[in-house]
Amino acid sequence: MRNFEYHLASSFKDVTNGQIIAGGTNLLDLMKIQVMAPDALVDITRLDGLSDIQVEGKGLRIGALVTNTALANDARVKAGWPLLSRAILAGASAQIRNKATTGGNLLQRTRCPYFYDTSQSCNKRNPGDGCAAKGGAGRMLALFGTSEHCLAAHPSDMAVALTALEAEVEIYNAAGETRRVRMQEFYQGPGSRPDIENVLGKDDLITAIVLPPPRSGERQIYRKVRDRASYAFALVSIAGSVAMRGETITDLRLAYGSVAPHPWTDRDVARILQNQKASNELFQRAADALVPETAPHPDTDYKRILLRRTFIATMRQLTGLSDPEGSDIARTN
Numbered sequence: 001m002r003n004f005e006y007h008l009a010s011s012f013k014d015v016t017n018g019q020i021i022a023g024g025t026n027l028l029d030l031m032k033i034q035v036m037a038p039d040a041l042v043d044i045t046r047l048d049g050l051s052d053i054q055v056e057g058k059g060l061r062i063g064a065l066v067t068n069t070a071l072a073n074d075a076r077v078k079a080g081w082p083l084l085s086r087a088i089l090a091g092a093s094a095q096i097r098n099k100a101t102t103g104g105n106l107l108q109r110t111r112c113p114y115f116y117d118t119s120q121s122c123n124k125r126n127p128g129d130g131c132a133a134k135g136g137a138g139r140m141l142a143l144f145g146t147s148e149h150c151l152a153a154h155p156s157d158m159a160v161a162l163t164a165l166e167a168e169v170e171i172y173n174a175a176g177e178t179r180r181v182r183m184q185e186f187y188q189g190p191g192s193r194p195d196i197e198n199v200l201g202k203d204d205l206i207t208a209i210v211l212p213p214p215r216s217g218e219r220q221i222y223r224k225v226r227d228r229a230s231y232a233f234a235l236v237s238i239a240g241s242v243a244m245r246g247e248t249i250t251d252l253r254l255a256y257g258s259v260a261p262h263p264w265t266d267r268d269v270a271r272i273l274q275n276q277k278a279s280n281e282l283f284q285r286a287a288d289a290l291v292p293e294t295a296p297h298p299d300t301d302y303k304r305i306l307l308r309r310t311f312i313a314t315m316r317q318l319t320g321l322s323d324p325e326g327s328d329i330a331r332t333n
Contacts, residue, residue, distance in 0.1 A: 001032050005040040009047055016174050016203040018042045022065055023099040025092070026108040034118060035109075035125055050103075050207060053077075058213035061170070064103030064206045068158070069094070071102055080214030082330035083239055087161035087222040093231050103206035105158045106169065106186070107198070110261075111140060111233055112152035123149045124194040131194075138297035140233070143304065145260040146296045150194035153258050154187070155233050160257035161222055163265060164239035168210040174203035180210060187262030197261070215251070218243050218332045223314045224257075225306060234258040236307045242318040247277050249319060256290075259307060266290055278319035283312045 007017055018040030021027055030036040044050070050065040053074055060081075062071060071077060072088040092100065114120040114132040121130035133141060133151050142153040168180040187198050200206070220241045226232040237257035243250050252273055256264040272286045287308045295301040316322040317329055 002034065002037050004031075004038055006043065007040060008043045012047065012172055012176075012205065013174070015042055015044060015205045020044055020205065022101040022104050023067070024104075025096050025100045026104070030109065030116075033116065035116060044205070056210060060211040062102050062209045062211065064101060064208055066102045068092075068097040068100045068102070068105060072097065080332055081165055081211055081220075082332065083220035083222050083241060084158070084161045084165060084211075086220075086330065087157045087224075087237075087239060090222060090224045090237075091157040102158075102209055105156055106162075106206065106209075108156055109197075110152040111155045113137070113140075115152060124152060124190070124197075127193060127195050133297070138299040139302075140235070140258070141297050141300050142261055143259040143292055143295055143300055143307065144256075144264050145189045145262065147190045147192070147194070149192055150190035150261065151297055152190070152194070152261060154260065154262050155258065156263070157222070157224065157234065157237060157257065159183070159187075160237055160255045160263045161239045162209060162211075163263035164241060164253045164255035166212055166253060168212075169206060170208040170210055171200065172205045172207045173201060178207065183263070184265060190261050194261075214332045215241070215243060216332060218251075219318050219320075220330050220332065221314060221318055223310060223317075225310055236303060236310050238310055238314045239263075240314055240318050244278075244319060247319075249273050249276055249278060252318075256307070259303060273315070278315070278321055280312075280316070280321065283315045286315070287311050 009015055019038035021041045021043055022045055050063040052063050053066055054061045068088050072085045078085050112133055115122050115124050120132040123129055123131050131150055141151040163183040167183050169186045170180050172178050181199055218241050222239050224234045224237040226234050234257050239255045242252045269286050269290045272289055276282050291304050291308045295304055
């Protein structure tokens with residue numbers, strides 16, 4: 001690891017002096033292998049107002065320094081937004097969840113092996129260097145939203161849940177201004193600059209995540225398909241919530257993980273399902289609209305089949321066509 005300066009921020013103005021660090025569960029790993037080599041780290045863990053979960057109207061404002069463990073175990077989250085709790089618990093080990101923060105989770109970097117290997121070309125690590133993944137092994141790469149410059153997928157479980165729940169990211173800038181950005185608009189596709197992953201400016205700081213009011217009686221699920229049952233990144237994941245009137249889908253929100261450079265949504269699929277009677281035929285038609293005809297990398301062709309099957313199984317559970325009392329289903333209060 002290269003030498004770096006360390007600063008303990010005492011005010012929000014201090015965050016302009018280097019790379020922000022909180023839990024450090026991803027950043028420190030990247031520094032050890034010199035994928036990231038900041039000259040200075042700014043520790044924000046002592047800043048006031050970032051470590052609380054507060055009621056805001058009928059929703060919640062979750063401080064950026066709230067740990068994944070505290071968020072997943074919060075009684076209000078379990079009651080009103082159980083999808084979020086389940087997504088977090090489906091992620092890393094308990095030890096990492098105890099340290100990882102809400103804001104940091106959104107900013108974790110891709111697990112593409114070529115990003116981690118400094119001997120390989122990677123436009124995300126070094127813009128203009130090329131993309132070794134295009135001609136290499138690519139089992140964990142994306143299906144959607146890629147470009148000729150990058151095929152990497154975003155690894156977060158929590159971000160997928162927050163996207164489905166239509167949360168907002170609260171951002172503070174160096175001018176002392178605060179703005180809120182919808183999760184669907186927070187991330188950016190790779191385009192020609194895969195290293196620019198979100199809308200944060202140089203001196204911006206995530207201060208909170210804001211959850212909208214829960215919808216009473218809604219059925220929620222987070223389904224994660226992975227190579228092993230624990231502590232593995234998703235091959236495909238789906239966060240979903242559905243409100244029903246009898247057998248008719250009256251409202252639904254869906255987001256897909258590990259298939260794009262950011263949590264993926266598809267309005268066409270939502271339109272197909274909205275205000276329709278739940279049926280296997282409906283879900284198969286929606287799956288046809290969701291899954292691409294070809295994969296951008298031959299090694300991810302299996303994800304097309306996996307995503308289709310996972311989507312249909314998720315919708316069957318959410319709407320009660322199969323296993324209506326299954327352990328993956330949670331109801332909001």
